[in-house]
Amino acid sequence: MQQPLIFSESAPAYFSMTDNLTDWHTVMDWVPEYGELARHSDDIIVYGGEGSAWDSIMTNYRFNTLVARYQRPGYYNDPDFLISDHPGLSLDEKRSQFAVWASFSAPLFISAHIPDLSSEDLKYLTNQALIEVDQDPLAQQATLASRDSSLDILTRSLADGSRLATILNHGSDPVETDISLDILGLSTDCTYKSQDLWDGSTQNIKDAIHIKLNTHATAVYKIDIDQKCSAVTPTGIIFNTASGKCLTGTTSSVGFESCDGSKSQIWKVDASGLIRTLSDPSKCLTAEDKAISLKECKEDGAQKWSYATTGNLKNLDTGNCLTESEGISACGFEVNNQVFGLPAGVQLA
Secondary structure, eight states, X not given: OXXXXXXXXXGGGGGSSSSOOHHHHHHHHHGGGTOSEEXXXXXXXXXXXXXXXXXXXXXXXXXXXXXXXXXXXXXXXXXXXXXXXXXXXXXXXXXXXXXXXXXXXXXXXXXXXXXXXXXXXXXHHTOHXXXXXXXXXXXXXXXXXXXXXXXXXXXXXXXXXXXEEXXXXXXXXXXXXXXXXXXXXXXXXXXXXXXXTTTOOEEEEESEEEEEEOTTOEEEEEEEOOGGGOOOOOEEOOEETTTOOEEXXXXXXXXXXXXXXXXXXXXXXXXXXXXXXXXXXXXXXXXXXXXXXXXXXXXXXXXXXXXXXXXXEEETTTOOEEETTTEEEOOOSSOGGGOEEOOTTOOBO
């Protein structure tokens, strides 16, 4: 067929707005086999709809962060329309929705009266650099490298070997800070060329990216990686998709806490299945009976984990699954406290 049909699955949306997400996860497991995209959650508020347009965008954004593991070339998670003419949105908020949707490689469907869009709206909607990110053939969805009460930092790899960094200020105040390169899976010992995808400007960066963002604004950088610094390890938070809490590892305990952006909540997941925090890379997540802890890395079965499409993180030695509030326990079927989001690039078992 010269012009193939694209089939959008709407089934997941009907199961998304419940406290128990087992049915939603179950439907999400099979939709990639039957459609090219899936509307996975609530309908976004379009022009004239009641409620906060920004809150609606953030609701669908949150749901999209829960399902990154399903996306691959030929199947895309769909967080619904770009609402570029909504009168309740600031320009920064409209630009943020476009930038984040592009970082997700999400479908860019516009719900708007196009003739009435402003020149500023048309400028960001036709940003070629962000459209290229959205259409990148690797189709990797950006995932959360870090999260706190103000900033979400998302990252992913692109097909040309570069790294994307998307920083969303979802808080109520402007933010100025430095984003350490190690949370993006990069080395702090290397110098990289970074391009701002809003204005095309470039700079050399080492250690960190300095950002300054208005409330609800988003920065997006494409970071080129040369041969000397080519290694990229999937890095980011490990969070429970039902509670939103982050796996937190210290020398005294490992458990789930509210996400605060600390390096004790940012994890590197290597190809062998070892998982270690940025706060102490010499120690690995270790399973012992029903407990989890951080111990010196020995690369044995107690320290090796596999990640499944179901969202389960299974220990090689015990065969049990990471379980919020319980350490590890027998793997259940899509139960809330055993489904987790991991960094983009972690291979699925």
